[in-house]
Structure formats: structure tokens, C-alpha cells
Amino acid sequence: MTRDAASLIEGARAGRVRDVARMISLVEDGGPEVPALMQALAEVPGRARVIGITGSPGVGKSTTTAALIAALRRRDDRVAVLAVDPSSPFSGGALLGDRIRMQGHATDPRVFIRSMATRGHLGGLAATTAQVMRVLDAAGFNTVLMETVGVGQSEIEVAQAADTTLVLVAPGMGDGIQAAKAGILEVGDVLVVNKADREGADRTVRDLQGMLAMAVRPPTAWTPPIVRTVATSNRGIDDLLTAIDEHGEWLVESGAGHLRRVRRARAEIEALALTLLRKRLDQAGAGTALDRSAEEVSAGRLDAFTAAGRVVDSI
Amino acid sequence: MTRDAASLIEGARAGRVRDVARMISLVEDGGPEVPALMQALAEVPGRARVIGITGSPGVGKSTTTAALIAALRRRDDRVAVLAVDPSSPFSGGALLGDRIRMQGHATDPRVFIRSMATRGHLGGLAATTAQVMRVLDAAGFNTVLMETVGVGQSEIEVAQAADTTLVLVAPGMGDGIQAAKAGILEVGDVLVVNKADREGADRTVRDLQGMLAMAVRPPTAWTPPIVRTVATSNRGIDDLLTAIDEHGEWLVESGAGHLRRVRRARAEIEALALTLLRKRLDQAGAGTALDRSAEEVSAGRLDAFTAAGRVVDSI
Numbered sequence: 001m002t003r004d005a006a007s008l009i010e011g012a013r014a015g016r017v018r019d020v021a022r023m024i025s026l027v028e029d030g031g032p033e034v035p036a037l038m039q040a041l042a043e044v045p046g047r048a049r050v051i052g053i054t055g056s057p058g059v060g061k062s063t064t065t066a067a068l069i070a071a072l073r074r075r076d077d078r079v080a081v082l083a084v085d086p087s088s089p090f091s092g093g094a095l096l097g098d099r100i101r102m103q104g105h106a107t108d109p110r111v112f113i114r115s116m117a118t119r120g121h122l123g124g125l126a127a128t129t130a131q132v133m134r135v136l137d138a139a140g141f142n143t144v145l146m147e148t149v150g151v152g153q154s155e156i157e158v159a160q161a162a163d164t165t166l167v168l169v170a171p172g173m174g175d176g177i178q179a180a181k182a183g184i185l186e187v188g189d190v191l192v193v194n195k196a197d198r199e200g201a202d203r204t205v206r207d208l209q210g211m212l213a214m215a216v217r218p219p220t221a222w223t224p225p226i227v228r229t230v231a232t233s234n235r236g237i238d239d240l241l242t243a244i245d246e247h248g249e250w251l252v253e254s255g256a257g258h259l260r261r262v263r264r265a266r267a268e269i270e271a272l273a274l275t276l277l278r279k280r281l282d283q284a285g286a287g288t289a290l291d292r293s294a295e296e297v298s299a300g301r302l303d304a305f306t307a308a309g310r311v312v313d314s315i
Numbered sequence: 316m317t318r319d320a321a322s323l324i325e326g327a328r329a330g331r332v333r334d335v336a337r338m339i340s341l342v343e344d345g346g347p348e349v350p351a352l353m354q355a356l357a358e359v360p361g362r363a364r365v366i367g368i369t370g371s372p373g374v375g376k377s378t379t380t381a382a383l384i385a386a387l388r389r390r391d392d393r394v395a396v397l398a399v400d401p402s403s404p405f406s407g408g409a410l411l412g413d414r415i416r417m418q419g420h421a422t423d424p425r426v427f428i429r430s431m432a433t434r435g436h437l438g439g440l441a442a443t444t445a446q447v448m449r450v451l452d453a454a455g456f457n458t459v460l461m462e463t464v465g466v467g468q469s470e471i472e473v474a475q476a477a478d479t480t481l482v483l484v485a486p487g488m489g490d491g492i493q494a495a496k497a498g499i500l501e502v503g504d505v506l507v508v509n510k511a512d513r514e515g516a517d518r519t520v521r522d523l524q525g526m527l528a529m530a531v532r533p534p535t536a537w538t539p540p541i542v543r544t545v546a547t548s549n550r551g552i553d554d555l556l557t558a559i560d561e562h563g564e565w566l567v568e569s570g571a572g573h574l575r576r577v578r579r580a581r582a583e584i585e586a587l588a589l590t591l592l593r594k595r596l597d598q599a600g601a602g603t604a605l606d607r608s609a610e611e612v613s614a615g616r617l618d619a620f621t622a623a624g625r626v627v628d629s630i
Contacts, residue, residue: 001549034620035618035620035621038619038620039617039618039619039620039621040618042612042615042616042617042618043616044615056371056372057371105350115550123426127619130619131619145368203552227549258613261613262609262610262613263609264613265608265609265610265612265613266605266606266609266611268619269605269608269612269619269622269623269626270593270596270605270623270626272619272620272622272623273596273623273626273627274592274593274596275587275623276623276624276627277589277592277627278585278589281585281589288468290581290584290585290588291581293578293580293584294577294578294581295577295580297357297580297581297583297584298573298577298579299361299575300357300358301357301358302357302443303350303353303356303357304353304357304445304446304583304584304587305349305350305353305354305587306350306354306578307584307587308584308585308587308588308590308591309588309591310586311584311585311588312591
């Protein structure tokens with residue numbers, strides 16, 4: 001390892017925000033020094049609790065995140081916030097909006113806020129978030145809030161990276177079909193009806209109860225509680241924190257937490273292994289084979305399965 | 316190929332809806348007969364035009380799709396609709412909601428409507444949609460409407476599978492930041508302001524114009540037109556169809572259409588190649604190596620990069 005990398009790790013472990021930020025950037029960029037950095041952090045015990053926060057645009061994820069930060073800070077947690085933005089793969093950047101709205105905490109040195117884009121990561125989002133978690137963990141943050149935008153594959157990956165996933169809904173966002181569409185319900189450990197002072201909140205709660213009642217779950221499984229909040233005025237945030245803590249205890253007692261962490265490690269390793277293999281596809285002249293066969297397949301002279309078999313054989 | 320598969324292909328080519336549906340199910344299930352089926356369809360010329368329809372929940376995608384079906388039927392196109400539902404990976408099913416709302420066309424034999432889940436596909440969504448397109452193409456559908464739910468990675472993949480992507484927005488859905496969050500603007504070939512009779516439509520159009528003005532584009536690139544629609548009453552649907560057709564002509568004239576199709580084939584081949592490699596990871600006892608190293612990584616005794624290297628070396 002270079003001296004630079006070593007002092008970076010030392011700085012991050014000492015909790016120096018600037019070094020934490022630089023290490024996360026290195027991880028995001030996926031440069032050649034990442035494996036060595038990760039090797040140096042492999043022994044981090046993984047104490048940090050990761051809370052995923054997801055839901056459709058407009059349900060109040062950022063406000064809820066800000067309210068949770070405040071509540072966690074009151075009990076002296078060190079809090080890191082990752083805002084994962086899967087929506088803008090081409091610009092590669094994450095939006096400032098959330099950060100601006102969380103400004104209330106921007107000057108607190110024990111709160112670390114960071115946006116993260118979901119593309120271009122070595123080993124995909126799953127691997128990158130696992131690496132970023134390890135950095136934050138090493139830097140002594142004991143709670144990581146991971147906020148995602150929208151609904152989709154990225155949210156699922158984020159849910160898989162979290163110990164406890166909150167799914168937020170809001171009344172009057174077209175419950176019924178739209179809520180089911182939002183489907184991420186299925187990944188929620190705690191269901192949050194935010195903006196619960198609005199008309200229709202009772203109905204939204206009933207809808208969620210109905211969906212939970214219909215779900216097929218093994219008897220030992222966790223039943224997601226439904227918590228009402230009005231994040232803008234901090235209402236229900238303490239209840240929410242209690243629900244999160246109860247889920248955390250269940251994770252430990254049931255052994256589900258250990259299983260989640262092993263599964264997460266497995267996903268990380270598999271993602272990195274596939275990245276290595278993809279690299280071999282592109283190197284070794286196989287990239288050219290790929291390009292050639294793409295022309296043939298698009299012209300109808302070859303089928304994609306045969307082409308894929310040839311490409312694999314070439315590495 | 317089995318006699319069954321051969322007669323299935325014959326049926327699909329003759330446009331028998333039941334055989335088309337069965338072939339799509341086979342492709343979705345990713346069974347062992349899929350490569351042979353695809354080999355038999357490799358020479359399909361790829362005439363069908365694929366139109367992607369995306370946007371946040373609630374902007375009116377299904378209504379717009381239904382209005383487009385009607386307009387396309389008036390000029391005697393044979394139309395297939397794929398409703399891609401990325402939100403429910405665990406139940407593996409797609410929702411009936413959209414199909415119900417499109418019931419108006421459910422009895423028209425020249426309109427084929429199908430929901431598709433996005434998980435569990437051989438080679439991922441990109442490869443599966445490419446295969447389904449080939450089936451629909453072979454069956455003589457000349458326009459395929461691909462509607463997606465929500466915002467995220469899946470939408471990007473869908474956009475990559477389409478010749479022309481429509482991005483729908485609606486006034487008053489929290490324009491500014493939320494619209495930028497919806498970010499899929501960047502994948503839109505035609506931007507549609509639906510519900511254009513609502514207050515705020517002018518502002519939404521201006522916001523989009525502003526975003527287009529800020530975007531950096533090469534001079535030869537396509538500039539997405541902005542079309543106003545009220546899909547519920549068919550207003551603007553003819554303009555939308557004109558915009559779609561103009562984009563289609565540009566694709567041909569500029570050569571961009573050919574490039575898109577080659578890039579799509581490349582993505583399909585790469586996805587299938589990685590699937591083959593992933594299979595090898597799980598077979599050959601490497602699955603066990605993966606499980607073992609997952610335990611070690613989660614316990615902090617090994618780092619994920621070293622583990623990934625070992626797993627790759629084991630195949």
C-alpha cells in the first residue's frame with residue numbers, strides 16, 4: 001500500500017471527515033487502489049447499523065431522514081447519511097437537493113452526509129455500498145441512514161444492503177394500485193405512513209394492514225409494524241426509532257441479522273467476481289469478438305446465445 | 316429442437332396469439348429450450364418498432380398507452396404492449412392493474428397485451444426483452460409499446476431496448492427537483508407533458524425547455540420535442556404519434572437506429588455471457604467456495620476482493 005493510502009486509512013479511522021470523504025470517493029471511482037484499501041479494512045467488525053429509507057418520490061424521504069438524524073443525535077449516535085440516486089446514470093452525479101434540505105445538520109461534525117450515484121461502480125451498487133459501509137464503520141459511525149430515490153432495482157439492492165429497511169408511503173398518492181406498484185412494500189421491515197395528518201391517512205394504514213394480512217410469511221418471520229409520522233413537525237419520529245430498535249433486537253435474537261450479513265457478503269463477492277470476469281471479456285481481445293458478434297446478431301446472421309457461448313469460450 | 320418447439324414457432328410466425336403468449340412465457344422462464352427457440356428466430360429481420368413509455372407513477376402512462384394503441388390501430392398497425400413491472404421482484408409477478416385499464420383493446424385480436432416481471436430472467440431484463448421483441452417481431456407485430464413502472468435501473472434498461480423512448484411528466488407532480496430526480500429525462504427521445512389541461516402545464520413545459528437548453532448535446536444529435544397531451548380525452552395523441560414518427564425517420568437517416576440496434580445486441584450478448592459465467596460460478600463446486608468465503612468476509616477474516624479473485628480462479 002502507498003503511504004498515501006495508509007495515512008488515509010489512519011485518518012478515516014480517527015474519524016477525520018475529510019479523509020472519510022476522500023476514501024469514499026476512491027471507492028466510488030473504483031480505482032486500482034481500492035482492493036488494497038478494502039483489504040486494510042477487512043477486519044472492521046461491522047458494528048454500524050444500516051437503515052435503508054425508501055419510497056416513491058414525494059413521500060417525504062429527505063424530511064424523514066432529517067428528523068431521524070436529529071433524534072439519533074439526541075442520543076449521541078454518530079450518524080452517516082448516504083443519499084443514493086439511481087435516476088441519473090448518464091450524468092453520473094447525484095443531486096444536491098437532498099443535501100440542501102438536510103442542511104440543518106450540515107455543520108454538525110458528527111453527522112456525515114454524502115450523495116452517491118449508482119452507476120459506474122466496480123462490482124455494481126451492491127459491492128460499492130458494502131465498501132462504503134465498511135469505510136463509514138471504520139470511521140466510527142454507528143448508524144448509517146441510506147436514502148434512495150424512486151422505485152426499482154436499485155432500491156432492492158439498497159434494501160439488501162440495509163439491516164433495517166423503512167418503506168415510506170403517504171396518503172393520497174394514489175393508494176391501491178399505485179401502492180402495490182410501488183411494490184417495495186415487500187422489502188420493508190418497518191412501514192411508515194408519513195404526512196399522517198393528511199386526509200386519507202387512515203385509509204392508507206388500512207390498505208397497508210390489508211396487504212400485510214395477505215402476505216404469506218413463515219410463522220417465525222418479522223411482521224412489519226406500521227408507524228404514522230409527520231416528519232415536518234417531528235411527530236411519530238420517536239415511535240419510528242422505537243420500531244427500528246425493536247427490529248434491530250429481533251435481528252440479533254433471531255439470528256436473521258447474521259444471515260443478512262453473510263448474504264450481503266456473498267452478493268458483494270459474486271458482484272466483484274462477475275466484474276473481474278467482465279473485465280476479462282473486454283480485455284484479451286474478447287471485446288472485439290463481442291463487437292463483431294453484436295453486428296452479426298443485429299443483422300440476423302447469428303443468435304445471441306451462440307454468440308455469448310463463443311465470447312465466453314474466448315476467455 | 317423438439318416437435319413442440321417447432322410447431323410453437325410456426326404458430327407464432329402465423330401470428331397465433333396463444334403460441335406467441337406461450338413462447339414469451341418460455342422466454343421469461345428461461346428454460347433450456349430458449350437457446351434453440353432463439354436460434355430459430357435469429358433471422359427475423361427486426362422490423363418492429365419498439366416504443367418505450369416511462370415516467371413516475373401517476374403521470375398517466377397506462378392511459379397514454381391505451382390512447383396510442385387506438386391511434387395506431389386506426390392506421391392498421393399490429394400492436395403489442397409489454398407492461399414491464401420492475402417493482403415486485405419477490406412475488407415475481409406483474410400487476411393486473413394496467414391490463415385492466417387497457418381492457419378497451421383486450422378483445423382486439425390484432426392487439427397483444429402482456430405484463431412482464433423484471434426478475435429471474437436468463438441474462439437479465441436486457442436479454443429477456445430482446446428475446447421477447449424477437450418473438451413479437453416474428454409474429455408480425457410492427458409496433459411494440461413497452462410501458463414501465465417507476466424510475467430506476469430497469470427503466471434505463473428498457474430505454475436501451477427501445478427505438479424511441481417517451482418520457483411522461485405531469486403538471487403539479489413537484490416539478491423542479493422532483494422532475495430532475497425522475498432523471499429519466501435524459502433517456503427521453505420525446506418528452507410528453509400529459510394532463511396538459513391542468514394548472515401548471517405551462518410551467519412544466521418551460522421547466523423541460525430549460526432542462527433541454529442546459530443539456531450538452533453534439534450538434535448532430537436529436538433534440539427531444541415536447542408534446543402536450545390529455546390522454547384521457549385523446550388530446551395531442553396525433554401530435555405525439557407524429558413526433559414518434561419523426562424520431563423514427565431520424566433514426567434511419569442519421570444511422571443512429573442501426574447503432575442502437577448493434578449496441579442492444581452487444582448488451583444482450585454480454586448479459587448472456589455473464590449469465591453463463593455466473594452459472595459456472597454456481598456449478599463446479601464454486602458455489603460452495605462462494606458460500607464459505609461469504610462467511611469469512613462477513614466475519615472480517617477475509618476481504619471481498621481477495622475472495623472474489625479466489626472464486627474466479629476456481630472456475
